[in-house]
Amino acid sequence: xxxxxxxxxxxxxxHVVAEIQRAADQGVYEIRxxxxxxxVPSFDDLVLLGASMSRYPLEGYREAxxxxxxxxxxxxxxxxxxxxxxxxxxMSFGALGAHAKExxxxxxxxxxxxxxxxxxxxxxxxxxxxxMLVYQLLPSRxxxxxxxxxxxxxxxxxxxxxxxPGGGGMLLGLKIxxxxxAMRTLPAGIDQRSACRHPDWTGPDDLxxxxxxxxxxxxxxxxxYIKVGASRPHYDTALAVKAGADVVVVDGMQGGTAxxxxxxxxxxxxxxxxxxxxxxxALQELGMHRKVQLIVxxxxxxxxxxxxxxxxxxxxxxxxxxxxxxxxxxxxxYEEDYHALGxxxxxxxxxxxxxxxxxxATQDPALESRLDPEAAGxxxxxxxxxxxxxxxxxxxACGKSHLHNLEPADLAALTVExxxxxxxxxxxxxxxxGRM
Amino acid sequence: MSRDAPLAPGxxxxxxxxxxxxLRAVNRALHAAPDGAVMIRNxxxxxxxxxxxxxPLQVRIEGHVGYYCAGMNRExxxxxxxNAGTGVAENMMSGTVRVxxxxxxxxxxxxxxxxxxxxGTASARCGISMKGIDIVVGGDVGHLSGxxxxxxNLVVLGDAGAAFGDSLYEADLYVRGAVAGLGADCEEKPMxxxxxxxxxxxxRRAEMDADPAAFRHxxxxxxxxxxxxxxxxxx
Amino acid sequence: xxxIVGLFLxxxxxxxxxxxxxxLMLHEMRDRGPDSAGFAIYGEGGTAHKVSVMAADGESxxxxxxxxxxxxxxxxxxxxxxxxxxxxxxxAILETAGxxxxxxxxxxxxxxxxxxxxxxxRIELYKGVGDPDxxxxxxxxxxxxGSHAIAHTRMxxxxxxxxxxxxxxxxxxxxxxxxxxxxxxxxxxxLDLEREGERFQTENDSEVAAAYVAAHMRRGxxxxxxxxxxxxxxxxxxxFAVGTADGFAVLxxxxxxxxxxxxxTDDWVAMSSEFRAIARLPGVGHAxxxxxxxxxxxxxxxxxxxxxx
Numbered sequence: 014x015x016x017x018x019x020x021x022x023x024x025x026x027x028h029v030v031a032e033i034q035r036a037a038d039q040g041v042y043e044i045r046x047x048x049x050x051x052x053v054p055s056f057d058d059l060v061l062l063g064a065s066m067s068r069y070p071l072e073g074y075r076e077a078x079x080x081x082x083x084x085x086x087x088x089x090x091x092x093x094x095x096x097x098x099x100x101x102x103x104m105s106f107g108a109l110g111a112h113a114k115e116x117x118x119x120x121x122x123x124x125x126x127x128x129x130x131x132x133x134x135x136x137x138x139x140x141x142x143x144x145m146l147v148y149q150l151l152p153s154r155x156x157x158x159x160x161x162x163x164x165x166x167x168x169x170x171x172x173x174x175x176x177x178p179g180g181g182g183m184l185l186g187l188k189i190x191x192x193x194x195a196m197r198t199l200p201a202g203i204d205q206r207s208a209c210r211h212p213d214w215t216g217p218d219d220l221x222x223x224x225x226x227x228x229x230x231x232x233x234x235x236x237x238y239i240k241v242g243a244s245r246p247h248y249d250t251a252l253a254v255k256a257g258a259d260v261v262v263v264d265g266m267q268g269g270t271a272x273x274x275x276x277x278x279x280x281x282x283x284x285x286x287x288x289x290x291x292x293x294x295a296l297q298e299l300g301m302h303r304k305v306q307l308i309v310x311x312x313x314x315x316x317x318x319x320x321x322x323x324x325x326x327x328x329x330x331x332x333x334x335x336x337x338x339x340x341x342x343x344x345x346x347y348e349e350d351y352h353a354l355g356x357x358x359x360x361x362x363x364x365x366x367x368x369x370x371x372x373x374a375t376q377d378p379a380l381e382s383r384l385d386p387e388a389a390g391x392x393x394x395x396x397x398x399x400x401x402x403x404x405x406x407x408x409x410a411c412g413k414s415h416l417h418n419l420e421p422a423d424l425a426a427l428t429v430e431x432x433x434x435x436x437x438x439x440x441x442x443x444x445x446x447g448r449m
Numbered sequence: 450m451s452r453d454a455p456l457a458p459g460x461x462x463x464x465x466x467x468x469x470x471x472l473r474a475v476n477r478a479l480h481a482a483p484d485g486a487v488m489i490r491n492x493x494x495x496x497x498x499x500x501x502x503x504x505p506l507q508v509r510i511e512g513h514v515g516y517y518c519a520g521m522n523r524e525x526x527x528x529x530x531x532n533a534g535t536g537v538a539e540n541m542m543s544g545t546v547r548v549x550x551x552x553x554x555x556x557x558x559x560x561x562x563x564x565x566x567x568x569g570t571a572s573a574r575c576g577i578s579m580k581g582i583d584i585v586v587g588g589d590v591g592h593l594s595g596x597x598x599x600x601x602n603l604v605v606l607g608d609a610g611a612a613f614g615d616s617l618y619e620a621d622l623y624v625r626g627a628v629a630g631l632g633a634d635c636e637e638k639p640m641x642x643x644x645x646x647x648x649x650x651x652x653r654r655a656e657m658d659a660d661p662a663a664f665r666h667x668x669x670x671x672x673x674x675x676x677x678x679x680x681x682x683x684x
Numbered sequence: 685x686x687x688i689v690g691l692f693l694x695x696x697x698x699x700x701x702x703x704x705x706x707x708l709m710l711h712e713m714r715d716r717g718p719d720s721a722g723f724a725i726y727g728e729g730g731t732a733h734k735v736s737v738m739a740a741d742g743e744s745x746x747x748x749x750x751x752x753x754x755x756x757x758x759x760x761x762x763x764x765x766x767x768x769x770x771x772x773x774x775x776a777i778l779e780t781a782g783x784x785x786x787x788x789x790x791x792x793x794x795x796x797x798x799x800x801x802x803x804x805x806r807i808e809l810y811k812g813v814g815d816p817d818x819x820x821x822x823x824x825x826x827x828x829x830g831s832h833a834i835a836h837t838r839m840x841x842x843x844x845x846x847x848x849x850x851x852x853x854x855x856x857x858x859x860x861x862x863x864x865x866x867x868x869x870x871x872x873x874x875l876d877l878e879r880e881g882e883r884f885q886t887e888n889d890s891e892v893a894a895a896y897v898a899a900h901m902r903r904g905x906x907x908x909x910x911x912x913x914x915x916x917x918x919x920x921x922x923x924f925a926v927g928t929a930d931g932f933a934v935l936x937x938x939x940x941x942x943x944x945x946x947x948x949t950d951d952w953v954a955m956s957s958e959f960r961a962i963a964r965l966p967g968v969g970h971a972x973x974x975x976x977x978x979x980x981x982x983x984x985x986x987x988x989x990x991x992x993x
Contacts, residue, residue: 037681038679038680039681154558160523186675200674216941223536226520229472248841252839513963592940611977
C-alpha cells in the first residue's frame with residue numbers, strides 16, 4: 014500500500030471521523046465516564062530536587078517522616094485528623110455500586126483516611142465501613158438528610174467538579190435501579206440530569222449564609238469544605254475562604270466523572286498542576302495558607318504526584334479514578350465483557366452504562382458480585398499505603414521529617430509550560446517564566 | 450393567626466430575645482430541648498434561625514427572619530409571624546413551618562417531607578427540587594416555582610409565575626389562579642376525585658379556606674425522562 | 685458578592701431623613717459585604733456641576749491646588765469656569781459652572797492617583813474600605829438630606845481589599861449603578877464602549893454596566909428604555925439598582941437568582957438584597973412588598989413619583 018494513501022488527516026483522525034458519524038447517527042452528544050483523555054501538562058513535568066551537598070537527606074525506614082494532616086482547624090470544633098494526606102474523593106452511590114462504596118470505606122479506614130459520599134446520599138454500608146466520612150452537599154440534594162449530616166465527620170459543599178466545572182451531574186437510566194431511585198426520590202430507569210446550581214443560593218455572598226446555616230445545624234462541630242472545579246482557582250479559592258470554608262478542595266480537569274458530555278471532560282477547566290499553584294497563591298495572599306487547608310485532586314496516581322502537589326502547597330490530595338483503578342477498574346479480567354462494550358481493558362470509560370465489567374460502576378447484582386468488598390478494600394488500603402511510602406521516600410530524600418515541609422523550592426520543571434504553570438524554575442536554570 | 454395582634458408569651462413558654470441573646474445560644478438551646486413551647490422575639494432578619502430542629506418543639510418567631518429559617522426541620526412546628534428570607538424550611542423532613550407573611554426565593558427547596566404554609570406570597574423557585582414536602586401558598590408564587598420538583602404537592606391559591614414546573618418529575622402542582630406560563634415538560638393533568646380529596650385535606654391542614662374544585666392540576670409530561678436518541682445509523 | 689440598597693423618596697418632607705434611613709439600610713447589609721462600602725446621594729441640585737473624586741492620599745492632598753490646576757487646564761482647552769474644592773475625608777467635591785465631562789476627562793488625563801467617582805448637578809458619591817457603618821460615618825451619611833440614595837456593601841473578590849471594585853459606579857452625569865451578581869460578557873462590551881469614548885477606571889464588570897446605561901442615556905434614551913436594552917445586551921446574573929438625577933430603577937436578569945426585594949408606600953420606594961434592610965423604614969407595615977420579576981424594569985421618577993414598570 015502506498016503510505017501516502019493511508020495517511021489520515023491530522024484534523025480528522027479516525028476517532029474524530031467516528032465521533033462525527035456517531036453524532037450524525039444519534040443526534041445527541043456523547044456521554045461517557047472517566048476523565049480527560051488528551052495529554053495535559055502534569056506533575057510528570059516536574060522533578061524533585063533530592064538532597065545533595067546543600068541539603069541533607071533522612072534515612073529511609075529509620076528516620077521518621079510524618080504524614081498526618083489536620084483538616085478543618087479554622088472554625089470546626091472537631092477537625093479531621095488524617096494519618097495520611099491522601100483522601101478518597103466523592104463518588105456517588107448510584108455511579109458506583111454498594112460494594113465499591115464499601116470497599117473504598119474499608120480501604121480508607123484501614124489507611125487512616127477519609128472517604129466521601131456523592132450525588133446520591135449516604136448509604137449505611139458506606140457510613141458503617143468509613144471511620145471518617147465526608148458528606149457532600151450537592152445542587153441536586155438527592156438524599157440530603159439532616160440525620161446523615163449529623164452522622165458525617167465533615168461536610169463538603171460541592172460547587173463544581175474538575176471533569177465538568179459549570180455542569181451538573183448525570184446518571185443514565187441503566188443505573189437508576191429501584192434502590193438508587195428511592196434514595197434520590199426519582200422514578201426508576203430515567204436518564205437523570207441534576208442541577209448545576211444549588212437550589213437555594215447562588216454566589217459567594219449567599220454561600221456564606223448557607224455555610225452559617227450548616228454550621229448552626231451541626232452546632233459548629235464539623236469542618237466545612239468547599240469543592241470547586243479548577244477553572245479560576247485563584248478567585249474561587251479566595252471566595253471560598255471569604256465565604257467561610259475550613260477546607261478548599263480544588264479538582265483539576267483530569268478528574269473523573271461517572272457520566273458527562275465528552276466535550277465537557279476534554280474542553281472545560283484547567284489541569285491540576287496550574288490549579289494548585291493558583292489556589293495556594295490565593296491562600297498566601299489572604300494570609301490563610303495552612304489555616305484554611307487545601308486539598309487538590311484530578312489525576313493523582315503515585316506518591317510522586319502526592320509529594321509534588323504537597324510541595325506546591327497543598328495540604329492533602331484526593332483520589333477518585335486512581336482509587337477505582339485500585340479496586341480493579343480497567344483490569345484485564347472478563348475481557349469479553351469489555352469487548353461487548355466496544356472497548357478493552359485499559360481504555361474503558363463506560364462507567365455511564367452501568368455495564369462495568371469489574372463490578373465497580375454498576376448497579377447490576379451479577380456484575381457487582383465480581384467485586385469482593387473485603388479484598389477490594391485491602392487493595393485500596395495497600396495502594397494508599399504505597400502512595401504514602403512513595404511520598405515519604407521522596408520527602409526524606411529532600412531532607413524532610415514531614416511531608417508538609419516539602420516546598421516549591423524542592424521542585425524543578427522539565428518543560429517551559431510546566432515551569433510557567435507551576436511557577437518553579439525550568440530545570441538547570443533559575444528561570445521562572447513570567448517572573449523577572 | 451392575625452399579623453396585627455401582638456403575641457404574648459403563652460403559659461410555660463420559654464422566651465428568647467435575639468436583641469439580647471445571640472443566635473448560637475438560641476439555636477443551641479432549641480437543639481437541646483426535647484419538646485415544649487418557645488417564643489423568639491426581635492429576630493431582626495437573622496439568618497439560620499431555628500434551623501436543624503429535631504424534636505416536636507413549638508416555636509413562634511415574632512418578626513422577620515433572614516435566610517434558611519427552620520432549614521432541615523424535623524418534627525418541630527415553627528411559626529414565623531413576619532416575612533421569611535431565602536430558603537425558608539429548605540430541605541425540611543417533617544413537622545410544620547408556617548410563614549404568616551411573605552416568603553422569599555426557594556421556599557421549601559428540596560424539602561423531603563412535612564408541611565410548609567405561606568400565608569402571603571412566595572417568590573421565585575418556591576418548591577424547587579422538592580422531594581416529598583407539601584407546600585401551600587395563600588398568595589402567588591414567583592417564576593420557576595416547582596423547578597425540578599421530584600415529589601410532594603405544591604398548592605398555590607393565587608397565581609403562578611413564568612416557567613412553572615419546569616423540568617419537573619413526579620410532584621403534583623395545583624394552582625387556583627392564573628399560570629403565567631408552563632416550563633419545559635410541565636403540562637396540565639386531569640383533576641381527579643383523588644386529587645380533590647388530597648387537596649381538601651392539604652387545605653385543611655394548612656388552615657386555608659378554598660374550594661378544591663377551583664384548582665387546576667399540573668404534572669410532568671415525562672418527555673424529558675430519557676435522552677432521545679435517533680437511530681439513523683442502525684441497519 | 686455584595687449587598688445593595690436603594691431609597692427613593694416620594695414625600696418631600698422625608699428629605700431631611702434620607703441619609704439617616706439609608707445608613708440604617710446599609711447597616712443591615714454589612715454581613716453581605718464586610719470589605720468595603722459606597723453610597724451615592726442625590727441632594728439639592730444647584731446651578732454648578734459637582735464632581736466627586738477620591739485619592740489614596742486624599743486626606744493630605746492640596747485639593748485647592750488641584751482645583752486651580754484644573755481650572756487653568758480647562759482654560760487652555762477652551763473657555764473654562766471657576767473650579768472649587770471641598771474636602772470630605774479622603775474625598776473631595778469639586779464644583780464648576782463649566783463642562784463637567786471636560787473636567788472629568790481632564791482629571792483622568794492629568795491627575796494620577798485620582799479616581800473620579802461621579803459627576804452631576806445633584807449626585808455626590810463616596811466609597812471606602814472597611815466596615816460599612818464606619819464608611820457611612822466617615823462621610824457623614826446620616827446627616828445628609830436628599831431625594832434618593834443608592835448604596836452598596838462589598839465582599840471583595842481580590843485578595844488585597846482595594847477600593848477599585850467598590851460600588852456605586854458612575855460614568856455619566858448624575859447616573860450611577862450598584863450591582864449584585866456577576867456579568868459574563870462585559871469584556872466585549874467594555875471594548876465597544878471604549879471605542880465610543882467611554883473612560884473606564886477599573887476592571888470591574890459593574891463599571892461596564894454603569895457605562896452601558898450612561899451611554900444609552902447620553903444617546904437620548906430614558907432610564908427605563910436604557911435598562912430594557914441592557915436585558916438584551918448584558919449577559920450573566922445581576923440585580924441592578926440605578927439612580928439618575930430624578931429617577932430610580934431596579935432590574936434583575938432573566939434568570940433572577942440574586943436576591944432583591946422592593947417595597948413601596950405613598951412616601952417612598954425602597955429596594956434591597958434582603959428584606960431586613962427595608963424592615964426598619966417608617967410605614968413599612970403598610971408597604972406593598974414584592975420581589976422584582978426577572979427581566980422587568982421597575983422605574984420611578986421624581987416628577988411622577990409612581991411606578992412605571
